[in-house]
Amino acid sequence: MATGMVATVSPRTLPTAPPACIHTEPATSPLWTLLLRQLKYQLHILGFDIAEPLAISWYNDSVPEGMGRSIPTPSAPGGRTLALLVGNNKNLWPHFLKAYNSDPSLQHSEDPLDTYVERCISAAANATGRPARIFWGHRERDGVIGGPSLELQRMASAAGVAFWDQSSCLSLHPKYGPWFALRAVVVFDGIEYTGSRPTPLQNPLNDSTKAYVRMAVRSARNPSTDNLADLSGKKDLGERRSSGDEHPTRELVRSRWQRWVAVRDAPYPGHIFRYPKLMLEYHYTGNRACLHLNKC
Incomplete structure (x- = not known):
């Protein structure tokens, strides 16, 4: 294509x-x-x-x-x-x-x-x-x-x-x-397209939830940064992106995929639209063993 x-x-x-x-x-x-x-x-x-x-x-x-x-x-x-x-x-x-x-x-x-x-x-x-x-x-x-x-x-x-x-x-x-x-x-x-432009959405997260999400991101990137104290004086992911730092590699995400799931869980634990277990694993790892209908 x-x-x-x-x-x-x-x-x-x-x-x-x-x-x-x-x-x-x-x-x-x-x-x-x-x-x-x-x-x-x-x-x-x-x-x-x-x-x-x-x-x-x-x-x-x-x-x-x-x-x-x-x-x-x-x-x-x-x-x-x-x-x-x-x-x-x-x-x-x-x-x-x-x-x-x-x-x-x-x-x-x-x-x-x-x-x-x-x-x-x-x-x-x-x-x-x-x-x-x-x-x-x-x-x-x-x-x-x-x-x-x-x-x-x-x-x-x-x-x-x-x-x-x-x-x-x-x-x-x-x-x-x-x-x-x-x-x-x-x-x-x-x-x-002649439709009207929608009003920009506002951040739905309060300050404490934002801090918790940032902590989850740091934990996913580095297991030694698993507490809120580690947030002090460090750049967040958005700042790293704007300064030219790269996203985590696919290999890093696959090796620590449960921690990256925790990042998405952080703002809304137990969300009704959370991916089912096998979809989650395949999304992050590409494991084809998750793709058989008899497992669902």
């Missing part, structure tokens, strides 16, 4: 809406409302419960100067171009497991979940019949200008989907808390 472009996937692989689910839009409705209604339904039945529109300039204008992670808009309507941010909560897991256990090509894929994500989102976009570019959250240098990756957390903040707590690198959804994943943004060149 070409980077940043929609894969060629037959729309026939997607279920069609039953008659009771089909709604007639007024003839004067903007085109983006028709696309959004169709895409939300198609993505939902594949396990993607987050599908929120934005004008691409909301994201581009929020990228700090010099970071170079904006998405190019080569044609009209420019900054008003329609973009759709796509993500999932725990409801993706049974859809993915069913597909994995019935599809040998997924079983032989280097990363079955990323492959499933790309197939589904690409097919849903293709089914609209409109040209689209797709930028993937799991790909490096996925067509963004100059930067190493697309900042989907920043985009979610700009679109009013979630509050981005940069001190912990957690995005907090009003309904799902930290228990969701941002997968891609679909850009429909030539289609103007």
Whole structure:
């Protein structure tokens, strides 16, 4: 699949809406409302419960100067171009497991979940019949200008989907808390988004919870920093990012994945949308033993 472009996937692989689910839009409705209604339904039945529109300039204008992670808009309507941010909560897991256990090509894929994500989102976009570019959250240098990756957390903040707590690198959804994943943004060149910009979300965490979350982050990165006293005089994760320090490596996360789960548990213990056990383990470790239906 070409980077940043929609894969060629037959729309026939997607279920069609039953008659009771089909709604007639007024003839004067903007085109983006028709696309959004169709895409939300198609993505939902594949396990993607987050599908929120934005004008691409909301994201581009929020990228700090010099970071170079904006998405190019080569044609009209420019900054008003329609973009759709796509993500999932725990409801993706049974859809993915069913597909994995019935599809040998997924079983032989280097990363079955990323492959499933790309197939589904690409097919849903293709089914609209409109040209689209797709930028993937799991790909490096996925067509963004100059930067190493697309900042989907920043985009979610700009679109009013979630509050981005940069001190912990957690995005907090009003309904799902930290228990969701941002997968891609679909850009429909030539289609103007005329919806109103949402009011920015406020940080839902109080000061003591923020401190506890930061402590959990430090514990995940270094087991010797397991008490609040270690917070004194040290940079938080957001400061390290802005000063050029890197995120934890994939190897570090896999070797200490339970501590990274504790980071997400820290703000909302026992959250109703917390990932189930095997989904959690696979999310952090990629252990394929978690992908068999008879274990669920």
